[in-house]
Amino acid sequence: MLIQRSVSEEQPSTGGALAPVEMVVLQGTSFCNLNCSYCYLSEASRKNTAKMEIATLRTLFERILYSGHLGESLRVSWHSGEPFVLKPAYYREAIGTILAIRDAALGPNFDIQFDFQTNGTLIDQRWCDFLKEFEDIVSIGISCDGPAYLHDAHRRSWTHKPTHERTLAGMELMRRNGLQFDAIAVVSRDGFEHPEALVEFFATFAGSIRDFHFNLHDELDLISCEADSVDEFAERYRHFLFRMLAAYARCEQNGQHLNIRNFASFYERVFSTRNDKPLYDARNMSRPFRTLNVMSNGDVSTFYAGLTGDECGDLYGDGRGFVLGNLLRTSLDDIAGSPKLQRVAADFESSHAACERDCSYYDMCAGGYNLVKFKRHGVFDVTQTPECFVHVKTFTDALLDDMNKGGAQRFF
Numbered sequence: 001m002l003i004q005r006s007v008s009e010e011q012p013s014t015g016g017a018l019a020p021v022e023m024v025v026l027q028g029t030s031f032c033n034l035n036c037s038y039c040y041l042s043e044a045s046r047k048n049t050a051k052m053e054i055a056t057l058r059t060l061f062e063r064i065l066y067s068g069h070l071g072e073s074l075r076v077s078w079h080s081g082e083p084f085v086l087k088p089a090y091y092r093e094a095i096g097t098i099l100a101i102r103d104a105a106l107g108p109n110f111d112i113q114f115d116f117q118t119n120g121t122l123i124d125q126r127w128c129d130f131l132k133e134f135e136d137i138v139s140i141g142i143s144c145d146g147p148a149y150l151h152d153a154h155r156r157s158w159t160h161k162p163t164h165e166r167t168l169a170g171m172e173l174m175r176r177n178g179l180q181f182d183a184i185a186v187v188s189r190d191g192f193e194h195p196e197a198l199v200e201f202f203a204t205f206a207g208s209i210r211d212f213h214f215n216l217h218d219e220l221d222l223i224s225c226e227a228d229s230v231d232e233f234a235e236r237y238r239h240f241l242f243r244m245l246a247a248y249a250r251c252e253q254n255g256q257h258l259n260i261r262n263f264a265s266f267y268e269r270v271f272s273t274r275n276d277k278p279l280y281d282a283r284n285m286s287r288p289f290r291t292l293n294v295m296s297n298g299d300v301s302t303f304y305a306g307l308t309g310d311e312c313g314d315l316y317g318d319g320r321g322f323v324l325g326n327l328l329r330t331s332l333d334d335i336a337g338s339p340k341l342q343r344v345a346a347d348f349e350s351s352h353a354a355c356e357r358d359c360s361y362y363d364m365c366a367g368g369y370n371l372v373k374f375k376r377h378g379v380f381d382v383t384q385t386p387e388c389f390v391h392v393k394t395f396t397d398a399l400l401d402d403m404n405k406g407g408a409q410r411f412f
């Protein structure tokens with residue numbers, strides 16, 4: 001895989017103004033109690049039990065909430081590592097600290113919402129009590145890949161034990177406590193054969209799941225990029241989608257409403273007005289500063305949620321990937337004005353400009369493929385990767401086919 005930089009050393013240009021900060025992704029700890037086969041974090045970081053101290057969190061949020069970079073509200077998301085290995089008492093103190101700084105800096109009417117992305121295995125009654133206590137401002141997403149034979153194929157403990165039973169117990173406890181949650185499933189190649197089982201599994205939690213989202217495990221890296229292999233993968237994905245849409249329709253007829261975010265977002269894009277379209281495009285979704293990722297040591301990156309120093313380590317010559325600075329030592333203003341941010345922004349802008357110019361699916365693409373394009377081609381200003389073909393074009397064509405057969409009615 002290419003990660004050698006072959007683009008020219010660009011003149012600094014952000015390619016547009018910084019976005020107001022809408023989301024701060026916090027890595028409270030990178031430690032995880034599971035060892036899922038497809039995890040994007042390194043094994044070393046998932047075994048690192050260091051946590052973000054409350055004093056560190058206080059400094060970070062003093063810098064963020066007193067900066068001039070905020071929008072009208074803020075979402076704080078604990079993600080990247082298993083957040084529930086830290087106890088409810090930690091988050092009670094963390095949320096209290098952030099809200100106290102908010103009150104002093106911006107007043108109590110500035111809206112801050114919090115969420116957690118968890119594997120669900122540690123949810124117990126104490127967690128449910130905590131979630132009830134903060135129900136107005138805290139939500140959670142549970143990662144579960146569907147029935148046990150799909151989930152346990154990839155989501156295993158460090159001692160290789162299956163984890164489905166524990167995740168399911170967490171979801172059941174949430175339901176018994178009357179608490180809602182989002183569900184996120186990774187669909188692997190083996191899952192292509194089981195779309196009905198996937199939809200039916202989550203539909204049994206229909207009243208408790210607010211939003212269900214599936215991500216395709218990107219196995220294209222693992223197969224040859226020969227056109228035949230990609231075509232075959234895309235064809236299987238297309239059939240998976242058609243069967244999933246049919247299963248979804250059957251559940252709706254049975255009165256089990258499951259909001260599948262992937263499909264709902266597609267329709268939002270299709271039916272958005274011309275004025276609203278820019279809100280959904282890839283350039284807007286990855287505008288610098290819209291999302292700040294803050295790691296447990298204070299390192300900051302932006303552009304995509306979850307982007308870290310592990311990604312493309314020496315692309316910008318400092319061995320720090322997309323890390324722009326450390327918020328414990330640097331102000332947000334200094335990071336905003338850093339030459340490195342301008343170089344990354346210039347690369348991303350050249351990527352978006354190529355997409356807008358050359359790709360007929362630009363309006364339907366949520367983006368997120370800039371790094372994939374670079375890794376495949378060694379430059380940013382290109383279009384067309386196998387990932388684009390599968391994730392964007394195949395998905396769009398399948399949904400449009402379904403829509404032309406009357407499928408859109410299911411969503412309205």
Ligand code: SF4
Pocket residue numbers: 355356359360361362365366367369370382383384385388389392393
């Ligand atoms: S599908 Fe690929 S080439 Fe097309 S707009 Fe999206 S990222 Fe760009």
